Amino acid sequence: MPRVNGIFSIRVQYSRDFTLYELLGFFQQVVEGVEFLHNLNIVHMDLCHGNILVALPHDVLHHPGLEPNKFYIIDFDSARHFPLWPGVQPAITLPETQRDPPNGLKHFDPYSWDVYCIGYVCKQISELNDPKRIPRVATWYTQWLLGNERGCMGVCHCRPTARTARRMVALLRSLVYFSDLCARAVSLARRVLWPPPSL
Numbered sequence: 001m002p003r004v005n006g007i008f009s010i011r012v013q014y015s016r017d018f019t020l021y022e023l024l025g026f027f028q029q030v031v032e033g034v035e036f037l038h039n040l041n042i043v044h045m046d047l048c049h050g051n052i053l054v055a056l057p058h059d060v061l062h063h064p065g066l067e068p069n070k071f072y073i074i075d076f077d078s079a080r081h082f083p084l085w086p087g088v089q090p091a092i093t094l095p096e097t098q099r100d101p102p103n104g105l106k107h108f109d110p111y112s113w114d115v116y117c118i119g120y121v122c123k124q125i126s127e128l129n130d131p132k133r134i135p136r137v138a139t140w141y142t143q144w145l146l147g148n149e150r151g152c153m154g155v156c157h158c159r160p161t162a163r164t165a166r167r168m169v170a171l172l173r174s175l176v177y178f179s180d181l182c183a184r185a186v187s188l189a190r191r192v193l194w195p196p197p198s199l
Contacts, residue, residue: 002063004053004072007125013056013069017129021180023138024173027122029071031169034114035162037073038086043110045078047117048098049124086111086161090154102149112147112156115165119145137172144168 010026018026030052037044044051051074055066078097082089091107099117101108108116123142126134147159160168 002055002059002066004055004059004066007049007052007054007071007121008128009056010054010069010125011128017133018126020135020137021173021176023126023129023135024141024169024176026071026125027138027141028166028169028173030073030118030121030125031162031166033071033073034118035166037079038111038114038162041082041085043080043082043114044073044076044117045080045095045110045113046075046097046099047073047114047121049121050098051075052121080110082110086163087155091152091156102146103151105149105151107151107153109152109154109156111161112152112159115145115159115162116147116149118162118165119143119147119159137176141169141172 014022033052034044034047053072053074055063055068055070055072057068060066060068078095084090089109089111091109093106094101094108094113097117099120101113102116119142122138122145126138126142145159145165149158152158
């Protein structure tokens with residue numbers, strides 16, 4: 001069994017706050033993993049920071065099958081396979097989990113419950129930054145995943161599906177990438193077209 005680390009150990013790799021692009025990349029990995037499970041009608045049911053691990057570069061030296069800075073979802077003891085898929089599966093009674101349900105609710109759409117839980121994981125990842133330097137987009141995205149719980153007894157519409165969440169984070173990450181690229185191009189153009197005066 002490969003040795004990997006808790007997700008908070010990703011902080012060891014950086015001697016600064018995460019950029020928005022890096023944060024969105026971490027979120028995207030988590031959401032893609034959950035979307036993969038949901039596409040198989042599998043719900044983890046107990047997603048939390050302790051059940052998502054990361055392989056650091058030194059781990060890859062000992063276990064070449066790992067990818068550096070990649071997140072891995074573990075602990076499928078509570079996971080369940082459902083006959084219905086996201087957007088169709090009604091609420092179920094939640095089993096005991098490491099995350100407390102909002103508003104003391106006992107029933108939840110299981111797919112929506114996973115998305116709610118990854119909202120907290122993403123929030124915890126972003127809080128590894130200095131509290132004054134958490135990008136607003138990261139805060140908005142995590143709040144969107146957490147949703148505004150209304151206690152849906154059927155299919156939940158309080159938060160996005162994992163697929164919609166993955167599409168949104170991919171779009172946000174692309175926009176940040178192109179925005180940074182444009183800013184660098186403008187900076188380069190200024191240096192080339194208007195060099196500082198020589199003394």
